[in-house]
Amino acid sequence: MxxxxxxxxxxxxxxxxxxxxxxxxxxxxxxxxxxxxxxxxxxxxxxxxxxxxxxxxxxxxxxxxxxxxxxxxxxxxxxxxxxxxxxxxxxxxxxxxxxxxxxxxxxxxxxxxxxxxxxxxxxxxxxxxxxxxxxxxxxxxxxxxxxxxxxxxxxxxxxxxxxxxxxxxxxxxxxxxxxxxxxxxxxxxxxxxxxxxxxxxxxxxxxxxxxxxxxxxxxxxxxxxxxxxxxxxxxxxxxxxxxxxxxxxxxxxxxPFFTTVPYNPVPLEANTAALLNGANGYGQYNAGIQFAKSQGLISQAEADRRTIAFHAGAGNAVVMNDSYLTNLSAFGIPSYRQATSDDFIVLPARAFIGTQVNGNPLQVNGVSVPLADNWVLSKxxxxxxxxxxxxxxxxxxxxxxxxxxxxxxxxxxxxxxxxxxxxxxxxxxxxxxxxxxxxxxxxxxxxxxxxxxxxxxxxxxxxxxxxxxxxxxxxxxxxxxxxxxxx
The missing domain is CATH 3.40.50.1110 (SGNH hydrolase)
Known part of the structure; x- marks a missing residue:
């Protein structure tokens, strides 16, 4: 018509x-x-x-x-x-x-x-x-x-x-x-x-x-x-x-597609934050980052950027994959970091962040499971x-x-x-x-x-x-x- x-x-x-x-x-x-x-x-x-x-x-x-x-x-x-x-x-x-x-x-x-x-x-x-x-x-x-x-x-x-x-x-x-x-x-x-x-x-x-x-x-x-x-x-x-x-x-x-979802939308209880920071959470990953820094594979600035830390309360940044980080896959270290205000979380992610993978409460997207590249526009x-x-x-x-x-x-x-x-x-x-x-x-x-x-x-x-x-x-x-x- x-x-x-x-x-x-x-x-x-x-x-x-x-x-x-x-x-x-x-x-x-x-x-x-x-x-x-x-x-x-x-x-x-x-x-x-x-x-x-x-x-x-x-x-x-x-x-x-x-x-x-x-x-x-x-x-x-x-x-x-x-x-x-x-x-x-x-x-x-x-x-x-x-x-x-x-x-x-x-x-x-x-x-x-x-x-x-x-x-x-x-x-x-x-x-x-x-x-x-x-x-x-x-x-x-x-x-x-x-x-x-x-x-x-x-x-x-x-x-x-x-x-x-x-x-x-x-x-x-x-x-x-x-x-x-x-x-x-x-x-x-x-x-x-x-x-x-x-x-x-x-x-x-x-x-x-x-x-x-x-x-x-x-x-x-x-x-x-x-x-x-x-x-x-x-x-x-x-x-x-x-x-x-x-x-x-x-x-x-x-x-608003790029500015509606904050980079730090995750609220956590103290026990959950401690679990994520511990050996069964990101503790092993953080140790790997410090090893890479000690071997001269990455700078102190990159080590700080890649270190993942959660706290009790609101305002925790999501964890994301970042292909622009130094590739440490040969050492079994993935390219994870937490988002900052320089990154844009795309609008559809607001319905995805915080959801469980296959109903598993220990696998939470954006928290224990880093966001894939399609959910974040990096700095x-x-x-x-x-x-x-x-x-x-x-x-x-x-x-x-x-x-x-x-x-x-x-x-x-x-x-x-x-x-x-x-x-x-x-x-x-x-x-x-x-x-x-x-x-x-x-x-x-x-x-x-x-x-x-x-x-x-x-x-x-x-x-x-x-x-x-x-x-x-x-x-x-x-x-x-x-x-x-x-x-």
């Missing part, structure tokens, strides 16, 4: 229109496009452009995506029809043969009784092999990396694109260019580093490897590959002076993500300046959300999980109000660059979280 977004009172495709908000008796505000032309708008990007929220793509989320909201503001200044490849319902995910595909589950909702997110019940009516005819204006594709937008036949690898691709061998960029857009938005690059981060750094840092055909799904994209892809995309979109808006990338510590991995993000952002800014495009500084703005919040329309938005108003229950993608806030950021950047005066939407018109069921 496709929904067309169109300003119904628009009498022509002129570049000006009047705001209808004149209840106070004042003359209506004339909304203009400035030097931009919004008559044919296409949006390219990843899950953020698609309207992904609560760990799924579903109809209401797509309708509240920032490109859809922007298109409605563009309609006040000559914008035309904006078509999105809407899912069949508000359950989310894909089905096949009347069964929900586990890799594409239904969306999350907040269960107040348990104070936890849960998947909504039901089976999505969006079949994974269904196709939506175009042309499609919102070309946001969940899971897409920068170089994926150039790939012919990308739909064969990504069902979100396959369901609306113009042909089996189509590319996202090709389908965008074929529409001869007069204005575009591009927010891409998050997945080039985010997939590595959300997997706890279990992928590889491919910096220095230009052969993206060898990359895994959770790898960090080489900045050279990113630069090539990004500049190819903009060269095709910004042809003959076509105007548009691009956005840079936030640091991952602006996302060194955090640094790798930051380095790649900085490189991508430099490329984005340089390309925007070269092409004369509007640039949304999401890196700075989302950092403000994580450091005190931002007041907008009398609402204070923060990055706090569940209650902050900005992010959905997956801890990465925005809530409805978060997407409205992002749309306003884009409108502000467009106004500043092209002299338009697009109004922002009222954040109070957008809910903080989606309900369990829509009325």
């Amino acid at each position: 496709i929904k067309n977004f169109k300003w119904l009172l628009l009498l022509s495709l002129s570049i000006t229109a009047c705001s209808s908000d004149d209840d106070n008796g004042e003359a209506p505000v004339v909304v203009t496009s400035g030097t931009a032309d919004f008559s044919k708008y296409v949006a390219l990007g990843d899950s953020f452009a698609a309207g992904y929220s609560d760990n799924a793509l579903f109809k209401a989320g797509q309708e509240n995506s920032y490109p859809n909201i922007l298109s409605q503001q563009f309609a006040l200044a000559g914008g035309g029809i904006f078509t999105s490849p809407l899912m069949a319902d508000d359950l989310g995910g894909f089905s096949m043969g009347g069964m929900q595909i586990p890799q594409f589950p239904t969306r999350l909702y907040f269960n107040a009784a348990t104070s936890t997110p849960m998947n909504v019940a039901g089976i999505s009516a969006t079949a994974i092999d269904a196709h939506v005819t175009g042309p499609i204006n919102n070309l946001g594709v969940p899971g897409a990396k920068s170089f994926h937008l150039l790939a012919s036949g990308y739909g064969q690898a990504n069902p979100y694109f396959r369901r609306f691709a113009s042909a089996a061998d189509a590319s996202v960029l090709g389908d965008a260019v074929a529409q001869s857009p007069t204005f575009f938005s591009l927010w891409i690059g998050g997945n080039d580093v985010l997939a590595y981060a959300t997997s706890g750094g279990s992928g590889m840092n491919q910096t220095g490897n230009p052969n993206f055909a060898t990359y895994g799904n959770s790898d960090i994209t080489d900045p050279g590959v990113f630069a090539f892809a990004y500049n190819q995309i903009l060269s095709a979109l910004a042809v003959n002076g076509t105007k548009g808006v691009v956005a840079n990338l936030p640091y991952i510590n602006a996302l 060194e991995e955090v640094a790798e993500v930051k380095t790649a993000t900085d490189a991508y952002n430099a490329i984005i800014e340089a390309a925007a300046n070269e092409k004369g495009l509007a640039l949304v500084d999401t890196k700075t703005i989302l950092a403000q959300l994580a450091n005190g919040g931002i007041v907008s329309d009398s609402f204070t938005l923060t990055s706090t999980y569940v209650t902050g108003g900005t992010f959905s229950l997956d801890g990465i993608h925005p809530s409805p109000r978060g997407y409205a806030f992002i749309a306003n950021m884009f409108a502000d950047a467009i106004n500043a660059k092209y002299g338009s005066n697009l109004p922002g939407v009222n954040l109070g018109d957008y809910r903080i979280l989606y309900p369990q069921a829509f009325q």
Whole structure:
């Protein structure tokens, strides 16, 4: 099913229109496009452009995506029809043969009784092999990396694109260019580093490897590959002076997925702490660390970092595997240490830390059983993500300046959300999980109000660059979280 977004009172495709908000008796505000032309708008990007929220793509989320909201503001200044490849319902995910595909589950909702997110019940009516005819204006594709937008036949690898691709061998960029857009938005690059981060750094840092055909799904994209892809995309979109808006990338510590679970969430009784510190706990491991230090295999600083110690009461740090430590496996010594505030425990770990292995009370995940790599983004991995993000952002800014495009500084703005919040329309938005108003229950993608806030950021950047005066939407018109069921 496709929904067309169109300003119904628009009498022509002129570049000006009047705001209808004149209840106070004042003359209506004339909304203009400035030097931009919004008559044919296409949006390219990843899950953020698609309207992904609560760990799924579903109809209401797509309708509240920032490109859809922007298109409605563009309609006040000559914008035309904006078509999105809407899912069949508000359950989310894909089905096949009347069964929900586990890799594409239904969306999350907040269960107040348990104070936890849960998947909504039901089976999505969006079949994974269904196709939506175009042309499609919102070309946001969940899971897409920068170089994926150039790939012919990308739909064969990504069902979100396959369901609306113009042909089996189509590319996202090709389908965008074929529409001869007069204005575009591009927010891409998050997945080039985010997939590595959300997997706890279990992928590889491919910096220095230009052969993206060898990359895994959770790898960090080489900045050279990113630069090539990004500049190819903009060269095709910004042809003959076509105007548009691009956005840079936030640091991952602006996302509650990485900041909600503390590094030291473990409360212990005195007897349990003593048992963990004793010979039958980590005592033997600590002795091995001291042996390695005495033999000059590791420094005193590393020995201190690897020594594991618990105490009675709250605030005990989880134990983790860390592949960046000196490899002492030849001596039978594993690479364990306790987490610090420099490490990020990923959001799904909150339901895993403290659970027993096979019902054994002596084997507790994160305590007596160290967390595997996928549960923690270590200090060194955090640094790798930051380095790649900085490189991508430099490329984005340089390309925007070269092409004369509007640039949304999401890196700075989302950092403000994580450091005190931002007041907008009398609402204070923060990055706090569940209650902050900005992010959905997956801890990465925005809530409805978060997407409205992002749309306003884009409108502000467009106004500043092209002299338009697009109004922002009222954040109070957008809910903080989606309900369990829509009325």
